[in-house]
Amino acid sequence: MTTTREKERTRSSHLPFGDQRDSPFYGRDIVSVRQFTDEDLRYIFDVAHEMREMVSRIGAFDLLKGKLLANLFYEPSTRTSASFTAAMERLGGSVIPINEVKYSSVSKGESLPDTVRSLEAYVDVIVLRHPEEGATALAAQYTKKPIINAGDGVGEHPTQALLDLFTILEELGEVDGLTVTLVGDLKYGRTVHSLARLLSRYEVTLNYVSPDILQMPDKIVTEIEESGTPQAVHTDLESVIGDSDVVYVTRVQKERFENPADYEKVAGAYVISPETMKLAKERMALMHPLPRVNEISIDVDDDPRAAYFRQMEYGMYVRMALLALVLGKA
């Protein structure tokens, strides 16, 4: 990974005037949120904010005209795939969707490195979704083109974590000083793990609200403890919602419970209703990675604090920023 940027710089000798080839992101892979310095994060969010402004003013522009993105999805994810496609097309670039890898040559037994090495001849940047942890890091070793992790199994989904943080920033103006309450399935949710890790780099207080059997894993609690971030465990939301600047809800999946009766017992306990929202601060953000089933009542959708659909939109800006950055154009 670390050599990628060097390789790319060597190959590309034809970038027009105005390119940001000195940018620390040019040619880089986006594998994990851990790769970013605090400075990197500020820069990404600044560019994402600019993207938001540009889209609001002119809808789309030709920053990445002539650039090609391969959307290489080894498992389906309509939302993430559509978000990257929209991001690339709003920047004037084009997308080659490779969404059905069961049909692709991969099903004839080709390895991920071979697929990536073949694809790199066609495109300027690769977005990879893969069911196996570490797939992006592996693939990145085999291609000179920048590769962006769009989720690799129980591993990382860095663009989700970045868009979650960007949502907090855009909705509330800052991250430092906030109390963030994570609700629902904290044991298996890759999303909340990444978000908690990322938040621990700021001055926040974290609340965890979940059924007993779905608590935040010790490994992550320990990791975050080292950062000095205050963490508190709760089983009911009512006791903390009034102090929360952000409530981040995730789905409690029935299939996590051995005994269906156990599920029924807890399922209703974390449903956000208009009644719940009456307990919340006047200025706060209610977030959800979507899709939701019934963790948040649709009666809450028109509450101005309901940020989960805007969260999708912020995701597009973050992905626009990352694409522009790794292609040396932001």
Place this chain on the structure above:
Amino acid sequence: MTTTREKERTRSSHLPFGDQRDSPFYGRDIVSVRQFTDEDLRYIFDVAHEMREMVSRIGAFDLLKGKLLANLFYEPSTRTSASFTAAMERLGGSVIPINEVKYSSVSKGESLPDTVRSLEAYVDVIVLRHPEEGATALAAQYTKKPIINAGDGVGEHPTQALLDLFTILEELGEVDGLTVTLVGDLKYGRTVHSLARLLSRYEVTLNYVSPDILQMPDKIVTEIEESGTPQAVHTDLESVIGDSDVVYVTRVQKERFENPADYEKVAGAYVISPETMKLAKERMALMHPLPRVNEISIDVDDDPRAAYFRQMEYGMYVRMALLALVLGKA
């Protein structure tokens, strides 16, 4: 639906000079042919005709450059999907195909309103194909972006009805005064129902030619009667083809018959052959919504009156017109 346009107008404050924001179509949903006034229809067909001229002269142009369309298909329809894609791309816009909703987050249980509200952040217009009647009207309530019905079950398929009428207009120069004969399965065919309704707004004579068990439903006959349109029922085509300006053929599907022998009896009765065409007027249009199986012999394809492949082409112009209109650019 009615509030959509207002909402959209409020949000978009960045349209460049030259946009037709005063157009009665700007920001509107296309849900049903019933929503259009006669004036609306004339306007749509005028713009579609202009699109035809433009494509004939220059192939493609940048009217919708920077605009994004989500092709949200909950059931497959290659033809309709390709037609909208071609329409959008010929206008310089881009398309996000979401063709396999079984793979999408919908299969994780997400509701249509949530999907539409998530997607609207990415795109400027949504084309929706859905197996359930009323799906577009429902979805339209949840998005501020214009939504176009590309068929919702036994409900409506307004762009098909519009392209059928546009085909008659372009092929024969007018609709008033024509005799239009609908042939085949008139009972289950959504296409012929919509077309008959739309034609009843003009000065036409309608003939229905079908097997007994596949006759035009009473409900539609009654509705059309109220418009004063003459309607006549026939069981053989030979008796009316000589008076017909338009013969619109649909497929008689074997699975409609309980007894296969009944199917065999009628299946051949409405096959259009070169012999049949000898009985037809010299200037008329033979139409079919396609795909055909054997309702029209391939020996008829090169007959200049065979309009069914041109019908596909006209469909692209109608869709170009609608996209430009709802995006305020025509």
Place this chain on the structure above:
Amino acid sequence: MTTTREKERTRSSHLPFGDQRDSPFYGRDIVSVRQFTDEDLRYIFDVAHEMREMVSRIGAFDLLKGKLLANLFYEPSTRTSASFTAAMERLGGSVIPINEVKYSSVSKGESLPDTVRSLEAYVDVIVLRHPEEGATALAAQYTKKPIINAGDGVGEHPTQALLDLFTILEELGEVDGLTVTLVGDLKYGRTVHSLARLLSRYEVTLNYVSPDILQMPDKIVTEIEESGTPQAVHTDLESVIGDSDVVYVTRVQKERFENPADYEKVAGAYVISPETMKLAKERMALMHPLPRVNEISIDVDDDPRAAYFRQMEYGMYVRMALLALVLGKA
């Protein structure tokens, strides 16, 4: 096929200044390598080389802006589909992917000619992949738009053969005078058959290295004999690799063998390892149509003579050239 060009010329009266409407390729179908004169081949490879230069200098350009390609794939082929998509998009054109014909109207029983006649209204050029031999020639009879064969069953895959030859040209600077060794499954491999035929039009020496039961078919050996091209059959690679300028490896598929033990016996015999490459010339090209399984050890990938990933890239240039040529723009 032969009438296609005339038909197209008649229809298109709106091409801007600078178009190469006198080009012998304008409006032509690409069905088989046999259709090309030696002069044609030189011209294609010259244009492909120019495409390579252009991509290396500026990445993408607007030669085919406003042009639409239908990627009509009746069987999956991610690699070929992605290559044509990249080729079209690097030239500024757009692509309508029709990748899942099982879902398309074809599954409702529509014939290939009807599909092609319907599609031609939407696009400027059609790329067709089909499991049945002769499908492209058939389809070409029904459309006025140029159609490009992207593989039709055991029939032809002309763009693969052209990219193989272009790879040899770009890697080694010439074809005449070379010794080309084809390795692996020479019996069932459509790729090696087409390549051998194409090579026999140059001054080359051909070696065939394969298990006994997978030898080059007599029919092809006889055909090539008529061209005067020297051909030699070998069962081990070691004896000829030192004299080979090109070693073209294909996969020996287990399912070709009735007795698995027979497969195991030969499978290892043609694996290219770094040891094998020590026996090869210092300047030569190791090729493979990909995907590979283990016919070539991944330890060979970084050998500068390993040309198989570059082969993919050359494929994009050849397809860019063909698209530009048949659309009258090169």
